Amino acid sequence: MFNFFKKKTTKDTKEEKLHNLSSAERSAVEEKINNLNNHPEADSPKEQYHYHEQLGLLYLQLDELEEAIDHFERSLAAELKMGDSYKKLLHLYHKKCQESAAVGNDDQIDYYMNKLDELRNLGKKLTFK
Template sequence: MFGFLKKKDKKAKVEEVVEPTLTEEEKQTLNNQIQDLTKQIEAADPEEKEAMAKLYEQLGLAYAQLDDTDQAIKALETSLDYKLTIKDGYKKLMSLYNAKRAEAARNGDDAGIDYYMNKMDDMRQIAKKVTISG
């Protein structure tokens, strides 16, 4: 009758989240997109902060789709160097930092845990700055 009085099943099933894998065609499309974005970045005026931020964000998101975490982090951090924002790139970067932190925890890497926790703290500060100034 009252669900909260029932004994909880200690053997509750944990569902594993399986990321869909990309087809070879999708991977090739992303690689082509990365090449195109890289050319656009090389040709762009670095003084155009907004445009550079957007290009690097797109580049980072493409790398993330290919599971190239280190390149994704590098591009997304560069995007934020050009312009602080809390759009898709920010959200993806936060999730990549969190995944790296979890990996460090699994490996017993205390320095890695601290590093990525600090990175996540930096991201929260960016969110505060953008929210206050916006």
């Protein structure tokens, strides 16, 4: 009834595939990032949201997690909106927590756990947007 034994979604596999880019694909993503960086940042919050979200998604493809997190956070700071930025941040914070745990970095675990706590408050705000 609720797919109790379903382990992985197709989306997970798709994301894994995205992170194994060939050098040509990687260059294409980097070029897109350069193009976006060469454009001046838009004024309206809506455009800023999309601008940073796009950059975040591109950095995510390159597996540059800190850059991706930074852009997703800036995108939500520009406009509070439910979309890829929020969804990706939820998973990226968790991933960074795991990475920090693997190297035993307590301060980083704490930092990203607090970020997850912040998403709790953001979640309430987003519900009424």
